[in-house]
Amino acid sequence: MSKLIIIPTPIGNLEDITLRALRMLKEVDVILAEDTRQTKKLLNHFAIEKHMIAHHAFNEHHTLSQIIQRIKSGQTIGMVSDGGTPAISDPGFLLVRECVKEDIAVECLPGATAFVPALVNSGLPCSSFVFEGFLPHKKGRETALKKLSLETRTIILYESPNRIVKLMEELIKHFGESRKVSVSRELSKMFEETVRGTVTEVLQHFSTHEPKGEFVVVIEGV
Numbered sequence: 001m002s003k004l005i006i007i008p009t010p011i012g013n014l015e016d017i018t019l020r021a022l023r024m025l026k027e028v029d030v031i032l033a034e035d036t037r038q039t040k041k042l043l044n045h046f047a048i049e050k051h052m053i054a055h056h057a058f059n060e061h062h063t064l065s066q067i068i069q070r071i072k073s074g075q076t077i078g079m080v081s082d083g084g085t086p087a088i089s090d091p092g093f094l095l096v097r098e099c100v101k102e103d104i105a106v107e108c109l110p111g112a113t114a115f116v117p118a119l120v121n122s123g124l125p126c127s128s129f130v131f132e133g134f135l136p137h138k139k140g141r142e143t144a145l146k147k148l149s150l151e152t153r154t155i156i157l158y159e160s161p162n163r164i165v166k167l168m169e170e171l172i173k174h175f176g177e178s179r180k181v182s183v184s185r186e187l188s189k190m191f192e193e194t195v196r197g198t199v200t201e202v203l204q205h206f207s208t209h210e211p212k213g214e215f216v217v218v219i220e221g222v
Helices: 019-027 036-045 060-072 093-101 115-120 141-148 164-175 199-208
Strands: 004-006 030-033 052-054 077-080 106-108 129-134 154-159 180-185 193-198 215-219
Touching: 004 093, 019 077, 030 036, 036 052, 060 077, 060 093, 093 106, 115 154, 115 180, 115 215, 129 141, 141 164, 154 164, 164 180, 164 199, 164 215, 180 199, 193 199
Parallel strands: 004 077, 004 106, 030 052, 030 077, 129 154
Antiparallel strands: 154 215, 180 193, 180 215
């Protein structure tokens, strides 16, 4: 039966891909890729040849109907992001929602997601947490931080290297200097690093060490 298959891909180390994900990448008719150049590197590494279609945040609204028609015509389509699981702070949600609306089967494989290893190795409570992804850059950012400052569960955020110092300064303002935080970057890659401590201590670290890579920030709840 034709369907949409969500295929998680490694966030860094290519050995983290599952055998099932490799099989699906070989068996689907078409792969929707956030960045075809990035996915091509992955496919080449595992000697997989497959037709790809670019499917990203800038075109997903316009390609939905075309993709739905492909599946209805009998194709099984795989969707990948540049790393991790599609729809988790990456394109994918809109297509999944449309498939559900059209009664099209959706299968999501288990696999890599950056926030899970960051949460587990943070040393902060894992039994109950809230994942916020990327905060708004401008409008609504301060409101979101004020709301999160009252959250009792462990909080997980994504942040870019050029904003991580600013985020630590904002956390001091809204959460206080002594709130515990764990910041992980380059997960599963050669220069993987996790910095733990109070917000002030982590700010001091990244004020003297140039931030590089994508960041997962885990914050202690109230």
